[in-house]
Amino acid sequence: MAKVKIPENKVQELKDLCASYNNEPGELINVLHGAQGMFGYLPAEVQEIVADQMNVSVAHVYGVVTFYSFFSMLPKGKHPISICMGTACYVRGAEKVLDEFKRHLEVKVGETTPDGKFSLSCLRCVGACGLAPVVTIGERVYGRVSPEDVKGILGEY
Amino acid sequence: MNLVKLTIDNKPVVVENGTTILEAAKSIGVRIPSLCYMKMDDMNFENKPGGCRVCVVEVEGRRNLAPACKTECTEGMVVNTHTVRVINARRTVVELILSDHPAECLTCAKSGECELQDLAQNLGIREIHYTGEQSHYKGDQSPAIIREMDKCIMCRRCETACNEVQTVGVLSAVNRGFESVVAPAFEMDLDHSVCTYCGQCVAVCPTGALTERDYTWKVIEALVDPTKTVVVQTAPAVRAALGESFGMEPGSLVTAKMVSALRKLGFDYVFDTDFAADLTIMEEGTELLDRLNRHLNGDQEVKLPILTSCCPGWVKFFEHQFPEMMDVPSTAKSPQQMFGAIAKSYFAKKLDKKREDLVVVSVMPCLAKKYECTREEFSVNGDPDVNVSITTRELAQLIRNANLDFASLPDDDFDQPMGESTGASVIFGTTGGVIEAAVRTAYELHTGKILEKVDFKELRGMEGSRKATVDFDGLKLNIGIAHGLGNARKLLEEVKAGKSEFHAIEIMACPGGCIGGGGQPYHHGNVDILKKRQRAIYEEDKGKPIRKSHENPFIQELYKEFLGKPMSDLSHELLHTHYFDRKKKAEVE
The missing domain is CATH 3.10.20.740 (Ubiquitin-like (UB roll))
Structure with missing residues (x-):
């Protein structure tokens, strides 16, 4: 794992985040959620600072980070792509859409393209089953996506 | 109710x-x-x-x-x-566990002591009806502990020991589903983590997932090397537990048979760590009095309470967790290391041998001792003061290897000079013992009076942290005792906050002290076994003709012939040490 150096001001921001939850160990998931929002992912160094602030072991923080698929220790791409694998999307061909993204980007699920532009992940239901299959890129939502649309969607970025 | x-x-x-x-x-x-x-x-x-x-x-x-x-x-x-339904359910459960467990019982270090194996036998499982993928995890070999997580059944006992009891916080369940495993943060190896090697995880592991690093073969190699003089030292807690490995009642004292077995195994000199425990008292007790007198004379700089430093698990714990307090514990080395340092200087000289010609083996109830003897500051030009440290369990293994019928071995005595010890040193093996031994000597050195009643019952017991006040002829000495690192942490937080009322605190990493060490025969959760070992330790103390460390004639001789006096320059060089800041800090740009 490559060593990451966190800028001093970001460290303070992270500590403030922990403090906003009173450094309460029970708030760990919320803190990690916020931290991932700040950094885009949760490198070891971030977990160490969080553990230190919240008075829990680093092993415990790492345990939580690795348990929830939402948390990632790999940097996300500039445009994170999520393909919904919920029941509705799945039966309407989400897997074929996913395969098409994998083929175009030449990455696996959970990976980021070498240029850092795109990262690929799956999620379970965004609550827009009427639009199945659904793909989100960053904040944008694409509905009724077919494998043929993939190339065009990627071309927008 | x-x-x-x-x-x-x-x-x-x-x-x-x-x-x-x-x-x-x-x-x-x-x-x-x-x-x-x-x-x-x-x-x-x-x-x-x-x-x-x-x-x-x-x-x-x-x-x-x-x-x-x-x-x-x-x-x-x-x-x-x-009921049949219950038994069938249990069989199914155990079969499912076994379906993801390596079938290596014949060569597993835990065979015969494994709770999963016992369960499978008791349920009469002869066939596993479920086949499928087996989980595989990265192995991990530290100087003291081996993690073979393929054998883990996710019972989480090690996590409870590491996090709840010891508050060390190395282990956690990580990942999810089939990939889940108990591991340190970022799945790093133990020797990169804040592990203290106390071995309490090993002591409670039901299977062979966590075991000690086995050095019995290194001992055998030394014993058969004709160019080496092999010296063995045995820690106090070993004699109160070794018998259990040979079917004896817990609490059987097997000192004489243990010596006999070691001699039959071929050690050239069978010595006692207890001798070095007496030496520890001389140094640590003197340091205590020195700090105390300076404090009484108004020295604001002096650090009180003094904390004992015999336990390498505890030492590594404060180096990681309380590095800002590194000047609080005593600088005295542990008895194991004092023994090694004296054996390879004083005793080697007596034999007219070079230190490299000596191999010092220690038999310890402890896994952290394996790590301690690898610490660089305990070597001279790459030659460690203690070459190999094995556990009580490994000694039992060596005895079985040599086909010795332990129960029928004749009684034997330790060799001199480093086999002589007092009752004060024997009780080092239990919580409360080190400080009681220190009090026996410090009282006489401080007051110049003879201590008639050597038993300090107020310092004994099994409660996680205890306190007592001992009267040093008008000077009231407040003493704290903690065993289990979680209890130690509480006392340490008080010291850190400047709220500690104590003059001296004894700390042992393992619950019960060394009698409950990670290298002892497995107790399988039965605390009565520890209590019986503790009773045996006090029994041995009671039976000793000399019960104060400073009255050990060979200790007196050692100071006269070699060291001069406690805390002399030579004592400092050989018997004292320093500590390192091991706190992990995140890198900041």
Whole structure:
């Protein structure tokens, strides 16, 4: 794992985040959620600072980070792509859409393209089953996506 | 107190409200098999994740089987612990565990002591009906502990020991589903983590997932090398537990047979770590009095309380967790290392040999000692003061290897000069012992009077942290004692906050002290075994003709011939050490 150096001001921001939850160990998931929002992912160094602030072991923080698929220790791409694998999307061909993204980007699920532009992940239901299959890129939502649309969607970025 | 009445296997039983079925059954002699469950009241150890489902029982009127370790008794409950349905469920559970467990029993270090193996045997499992993928994890070999997580059954006992009891926080369940495993943060190896090597995880592991690094072969190699003089030292707690490995009652004192066995194994000199424990008292006791007198004379700089430093698990704990307090513990080395340093200087000179010609082997109740002797500051030009440290269990293994019938060995005595010891040194093996030994000597050195009553009952016991005031002829000395690193942490926080009322604190990393060390014969959660070992230790002390460290004639001779006096320059060079800041800090740009 490559060593990451966190800028001093970001460290303070992270500590403030922990403090906003009173450094309460029970708030760990919320803190990690916020931290991932700040950094885009949760490198070891971030977990160490969080553990230190919240008075829990680093092993415990790492345990939580690795348990929830939402948390990632790999940097996300500039445009994170999520393909919904919920029941509705799945039966309407989400897997074929996913395969098409994998083929175009030449990455696996959970990976980021070498240029850092795109990262690929799956999620379970965004609550827009009427639009199945659904793909989100960053904040944008694409509905009724077919494998043929993939190339065009990627071309927008 | 609310009581509930229920029936277990047709036997009526009355228990306190809140009692689990497992505990209620135990109270009337009904044994319900369990696996992940472990509870040791005196040790603050309770592990009942309800994960393994081996302890399921049938409760009348309840649709599903109930895990006995998690289910509380209710009024009028009718419980059956051995119905066909229950037995079949247990068999299925164990078969499923075995289906993802390496079938390496014949060569597994835990064979014969494995709780999963026992369970499979008791259930008569001869075939595993479930085949499928097996989980594989990265192995990990530290100087003291081996992690073979393929053998882990996720009982989480090690986590409870590491996090709840010891508050070290190295281990956690990580990942999810089939990939889940107990591991340090970022799945790093133990020797990169804040692990203290106390070995309490090993002491409670039901299978062979966590075991000690076995150095018995290194000992055999040294013993057969004609160019080496092999010296062995045995820690006080070993003699109170070794017998258990040969079917003897817990609490059997086997000092004389142990010496006999070591001689038969071929050690050139059979010495005693107790000798070095007496030496530790001379140095540590003098340091205590020195700090105390400076404090009484108004020296504001002096650090009090003084903390004992005999326990390498504890030393590594404060180096990681309290590095800002590194000048508080005594600088005295542990008895193991004092022994090594004296053996390879004073004793080597007596033999007219070079230090490299000597191999010093230690037999310890401890896994952290394996790590301690690898610390660089305990070597001279790459030659360690203590070459190999083996556990009580490994000594038992060596004895079995040599086909010695332990119970029928003749009695034998330690060699001199480094085999002579006092009652004060024997009690180093239990919580409260080091400080009692220190008090016996410090009292006489401080007051110049003879201490008539050497037993300090107020310092003894099994409670996790204790305190007592000892009267040094008008000077009231407040003494704190903690065993188990979680209890130590509490006392340390007080010291850090400047709120500590103590002049001296004894700390041992393992619950019970060394008698409960990670290298002792497995207790399988039975705290009575530790209590019996403790009684044996005090028994040995009582039987000793000399019971104060400074009266050990060979210690007196050592100072006269070689060291000069406690805390002399040579003593500082050989018997004292320094500590390192091991706190992990995140890198900041």
